Amino acid sequence: MVNLTQSRLALIGFIGLGNMGAHMARNLIKKGHELVVYDVNNQSVNELTKFGAKSSESPADLAAKTQNIITMLPSHPHVNEVYLGKKGILETAQKSTRCIDCSTIDIEASKRIANLCAEKSVYFNDAPVSGGVKGAEMATLTFMVGASKTDFEVIKPFLECMGKNIVHAGDMGHGLAAKICNNMLLGISMIGVAETMNLGLSLGLDKKVLAGILNTSSGRCWSSEVYNPVPGVIEGIPPSNNYEGGFQSGLMAKDLSLAQNASVETHSSTPLGSMAYNFYKHISNQGYSKKDFGYVYEYLRTKKN
Amino acid sequence: MVNLTQSRLALIGFIGLGNMGAHMARNLIKKGHELVVYDVNNQSVNELTKFGAKSSESPADLAAKTQNIITMLPSHPHVNEVYLGKKGILETAQKSTRCIDCSTIDIEASKRIANLCAEKSVYFNDAPVSGGVKGAEMATLTFMVGASKTDFEVIKPFLECMGKNIVHAGDMGHGLAAKICNNMLLGISMIGVAETMNLGLSLGLDKKVLAGILNTSSGRCWSSEVYNPVPGVIEGIPPSNNYEGGFQSGLMAKDLSLAQNASVETHSSTPLGSMAYNFYKHISNQGYSKKDFGYVYEYLRTKKN
Amino acid sequence: MVNLTQSRLALIGFIGLGNMGAHMARNLIKKGHELVVYDVNNQSVNELTKFGAKSSESPADLAAKTQNIITMLPSHPHVNEVYLGKKGILETAQKSTRCIDCSTIDIEASKRIANLCAEKSVYFNDAPVSGGVKGAEMATLTFMVGASKTDFEVIKPFLECMGKNIVHAGDMGHGLAAKICNNMLLGISMIGVAETMNLGLSLGLDKKVLAGILNTSSGRCWSSEVYNPVPGVIEGIPPSNNYEGGFQSGLMAKDLSLAQNASVETHSSTPLGSMAYNFYKHISNQGYSKKDFGYVYEYLRTKKN
């Protein structure tokens, strides 16, 4: 970490060059960091090397080359594989290597990895993101970080290369906890807005009038104010574009499944969170997992038969 | 209506001098209107007469004396009785009498009364309020009005004596529709915030940190921003005062029951609205109907056994 | 009623000759009763007159001709119209006329009619049926009767012409209450079986093995034992015939809406009943209201994408 604390520039290992990760990696390079990257998809690696990154043959190879590692992977089996698998990070990671996992995964799975890292004196912190592909591209992501105060200060400059809001949620695991909580509430609110708009329209209210009333009353929420799921209420968002783009229903279902796991683990009552999970899962099972999560309005809508 | 359009002052009949109505009637007097009032409770009438109002012996007696009538009653049986019962308004109401019902009642029940009024050439409009007893006292209520454009313009000056936001929701019945929709979304959001905060705290997050993250993220809503149900997150609101005062769980259950009636009537899917209704009803059945509706947090809270 | 108590044969007025009612009327004729019938659909009336019934011009005309009246109508607006409307039964009904309403309608609506009947000294009892069109044809219906003990004994012989089980559920209104309760539990159980079978199959269990285990264990219910909603588990029932025939989802939604009204009216918690209502309503809104209610399995099924 010497390089970093002195010059704020470092050699960073980056694993996971998907839709989000590729942009994040580029932004690190743009800010002057050197990168060594890994992805199971060679094509993705090639594109980054053209942009100035070095490639590596495996997470183990990458970990042998740097003590600063960022991972951005789709789900916990991938994270397990990258850290604990054959040729995984922990095979070669040096003492005091600092790993930042930006994946959104199960809290318990994350803690298990953190514990195994700790046994080898490797730092592991969770820093899941929100803000979507656009936020990744524009370096305007929000990071919710689970780390000690000291670690948070060390990590923060890296994350600031990729995002705008770097939030300290608490200790290890709390970054994930915060993200999962937020997205559970978001999933609930969106269904709430969808069924409220549907009821109101069925009662004969004008959609813009109703949206206006909600937004100046106690029913207002992010989903009603900036992401109303009824087509035509707000222009330029996925619900007004046939629910293309945006935050996919399948990903919402995944995040809500993490909330369900957390609620089982902690014996917490989450009745509406459970229902919301079942709804987005059902929408996904029906073949609409790629649709923006506002699609729940279309799904619930009273059809005129 | 001559008086009103010329001088903006009129003789107004006011029926229903409860917690809300008494304040509303006083505010009309304060703005210079003359009032003739009625309530089943003599005590309430006496207090208003001391304040300058005239009393009447029945709704029919009141309707014989004025063509401008405002009603503010707890539920639709009371409204039925006052309009349609023995010595009710419709026994004596003159042609072109204008009735404004500020009660929050079943939409279908309201429409039935409106139709019977129309048969006698009596105007009837719905203008339910939000803002609570404090809003009634301070004349800062919001009125959601169901009326034609013309009627809305006639009604508005009266309502401005008692409130700050006079919203035109649409035709007859749409004031109630808008209020019921808003409160359904509010009821859902509050439970959503309650279970999200509970989950987060069970996961070890600090309550103010989590509230802060939600309020700067896509989970934010009125219930998280200005009415967080966890004691101590926001001072000076009912959740920080043992859930005393505020918007009672029993009244939320009542408003959600109106939403359920509306969803049955229109065949609209309201899964979370239904669940929310069952929760507040259950809380009320358990003996907590007088507690502020944020009590749902205490209700759902993971207890340490 | 003289004829009846003496000879057990009477002149009976029958209103409502739909899928169910036509069969019920025929069965009364088969048992030797004389019938005078009414329906808004002339075709239906003609078919019954060919079978020996006399026709009438209106409910009022029918009520002028007989003191024993049975009504079998689709929903409470029809029942209101037939009893209380222009040329309705109450315009002409003689004192001590005995009305048996076999329709499945809202309890409160039924009570209102009963009260108005009582004011004219007309008996009114609720006796909704279960057993479907086949049960109507085969005279194997179950009748759930709301009546005093004395009235029940008077009514019973009539109903025995059309059904096999004549159950005394309690006083006026209790026949409907019993039917609504049973169907709410049925609606819940069917969804329960559907999601249990779906989960089990997703876990790799064989459908017949799982059905067998449930049916010999504590999970067993009517829906699992005689009406398993998974195609191919039980032959000869609607789920094995593309969900054609059987008890329509739309009718289940209607019965559950009556349960919701009853739960609102009595402030009773019915969380699963509410969810069940929303599911069947949603299925109906999606265009599947004619499908047998076991279709909820197909609806919930985990699709392989």
Place this chain on the structure above:
Amino acid sequence: MVNLTQSRLALIGFIGLGNMGAHMARNLIKKGHELVVYDVNNQSVNELTKFGAKSSESPADLAAKTQNIITMLPSHPHVNEVYLGKKGILETAQKSTRCIDCSTIDIEASKRIANLCAEKSVYFNDAPVSGGVKGAEMATLTFMVGASKTDFEVIKPFLECMGKNIVHAGDMGHGLAAKICNNMLLGISMIGVAETMNLGLSLGLDKKVLAGILNTSSGRCWSSEVYNPVPGVIEGIPPSNNYEGGFQSGLMAKDLSLAQNASVETHSSTPLGSMAYNFYKHISNQGYSKKDFGYVYEYLRTKKN
């Protein structure tokens, strides 16, 4: 296994001598088997040795002494510890050792253990039970077995010493799947019966009359027929004994949490299962985890305030 197949008598290792396990172990001894036992609680071991069993110092010690092992433990961390922990079974288990796990645990956790057993050529099958402490004592348990056909035939004679119904649910894992499915449906049905009875009683129906109608109609289920949760409907069951004894709400919550895990794992929609889980969890969080699961009736009951 030579002993067993020849003489049907064997040396069996038994781990987990709790409320259920102690009875099961005794029944094996009664049928003539020799037992070597282990439990973390010495007292429990002592009681079994008085009954003729030999003791062992650890699961590893036990596994060194016998190739037939039955485990009956409260939850998956215990099972992990016993099989995979220090001095666990897999430290010493000989090739072809046959392990039967009768615990009710997470399916994925069970499969992980099975895979690790397979790596050492140790057989591992799931055979969870139902029937409660009484069934364990009377040797009338039901075992739901996940095993190949061949393995099932080998295992069956052991299980027949402890139970009456030995059901072959399918391959490894399917015993747990079947039990979890059954208990999910049971949990749903019980709430369904509870809210139906509550609604009916609120509507004025007599509890025994309503129960009778349900039990002869399409609403009938095990929970209504043999375990009606309303006190006084059926004598001699926990609901008529202040919900003491029986199947604890906390254990139902646990089984439903396993169903939730399975539904997350397989992306299956289980909306009512999720709600049921939240209800029993909430009841447990409120301090009633020891009450029989029929307590959900008392919990939902409309109180007269």
